[in-house]
Amino acid sequence: MMPEVLYEDNHLLVINKPAGLLAQEDATGDPDVLTICKQYLKEKYAKPGAVFLGLVHRLDRPASGVMVLARTSKAASRLSEQIRSRTIEKTYWILVEGKVSGHGTCEDYLLKENNFVRLVDGSQARAQLARLSWKSLKVFSRDSLLEVALETGRPHQIRVQFSARNMPVCGDLKYGAKTPLSDRSIALHCRAMTFKHPTQEQLLSITAPAPRIWGLALDE
Numbered sequence: 001m002m003p004e005v006l007y008e009d010n011h012l013l014v015i016n017k018p019a020g021l022l023a024q025e026d027a028t029g030d031p032d033v034l035t036i037c038k039q040y041l042k043e044k045y046a047k048p049g050a051v052f053l054g055l056v057h058r059l060d061r062p063a064s065g066v067m068v069l070a071r072t073s074k075a076a077s078r079l080s081e082q083i084r085s086r087t088i089e090k091t092y093w094i095l096v097e098g099k100v101s102g103h104g105t106c107e108d109y110l111l112k113e114n115n116f117v118r119l120v121d122g123s124q125a126r127a128q129l130a131r132l133s134w135k136s137l138k139v140f141s142r143d144s145l146l147e148v149a150l151e152t153g154r155p156h157q158i159r160v161q162f163s164a165r166n167m168p169v170c171g172d173l174k175y176g177a178k179t180p181l182s183d184r185s186i187a188l189h190c191r192a193m194t195f196k197h198p199t200q201e202q203l204l205s206i207t208a209p210a211p212r213i214w215g216l217a218l219d220e
Contacts, residue, residue: 002040006206011075016208019064019185065190066208078198089194092148095187096167100144103135106161110154117156130154
């Protein structure tokens with residue numbers, strides 16, 4: 001099933017990735033964003049042959065939210081450069097276990113081994129600096145909604161840094177959550193991305209609604 005399209009033009013396709021959908025094909029053979037979206041474009045525009053679609057960033061399989069795909073090689077190159085230079089703004093919403101108010105920053109060194117990320121000393125080989133800032137948006141009876149701004153984009157960064165502070169992302173059993181969500185997702189959502197259009201002198205700010213399952217997790 002094709003994900004919700006948030007923005008589309010000759011150079012870009014921006015979707016709201018549902019939790020559970022792979023970003024690209026892997027050994028499982030499960031449905032993935034790239035394959036589904038290529039088929040969507042092929043059918044919509046009656047394109048013969050292979051369809052180009054560039055994956056310029058990823059979202060973890062159990063997470064949801066804004067994903068930007070490049071429909072041309074020029075767009076892919078220019079978006080990738082914005083990511084490397086950290087000029088793309090990404091805002092995430094997360095639900096964490098416990099009552100959390102106020103705001104703060106997290107700065108740690110992370111190391112990824114065998115698809116698991118942990119905090120390490122900065123002097124350790126292959127350690128990567130990870131920084132983010134956050135603020136509490138709403139506190140519920142058991143959970144809290146936080147808004148997170150990434151300064152770096154390390155694998156599993158948000159999940160690991162909040163888990164290390166005894167605020168695991170709801171549903172994220174891999175990193176310390178106590179209870180799964182009913183659909184086996186995690187409450188991590190790329191709420192918005194702001195970036196420069198790859199061929200025009202304009203900033204685009206794309207927002208994606210949070211998953212409906214969150215309403216249940218929030219005791220609403």
